[in-house]
Amino acid sequence: MELIQLTPHLDVDPSQPLRAPGDILLHAYLIPSALNPAQLARRTGISARDIKAFIDDTRPITPKIAIRLALALDTTAFYWLALQARYDLEREKPVVRAYRPLVD
Template identity: 85%
Template sequence: MELIHLTPHSDVDPSQPLRAPGDILLHAYLIPNALNPARLARRTGIPSNQIKAFIADTHPITPKIALRLSLAFDTTAFYWLALQARYDLERAKPVVRAYRPLVD
């Protein structure tokens, strides 16, 4: 049984604007649910300073955090990790483009 179909060329819709996972957490989940970092911390066991760090874009969403967020918001942990992975990859592209491949 295949749960998700990933290929070596799987990607996200490039027309979607890049947003930090913390920005999505704040605007799509915390504000609409009238939650603040302290209330989310009590609900999930994630320290509130860590939640504030996600929102400030100074700390990435880890697998453990993704699992806790998935339980709190009826999402999947994969959703949160995919948001983080896309964000990290897009931010790394300018740095990697500066390097040229070795040609023999």
């Protein structure tokens, strides 16, 4: 039994601006809920330093962190991992295009 059906062309709306998962965490969850990183740290068991690193975009959201955020913020872990994956993929596109192999 499949819980999620993924297709090879699963994509997001390209008209939406690229935002870091930490930016979304801050503006869509912390600020509206009047939470600071220390309060979220107590709710999730994630260190406040790590939460600040997500917000500052100096650390990616891992599966373990995604599960903790999902439980505390009434989302899913997949949501956080999808945000991180989209962000990582979009940031790598210019790098990969620069190294495109020549076709004979």
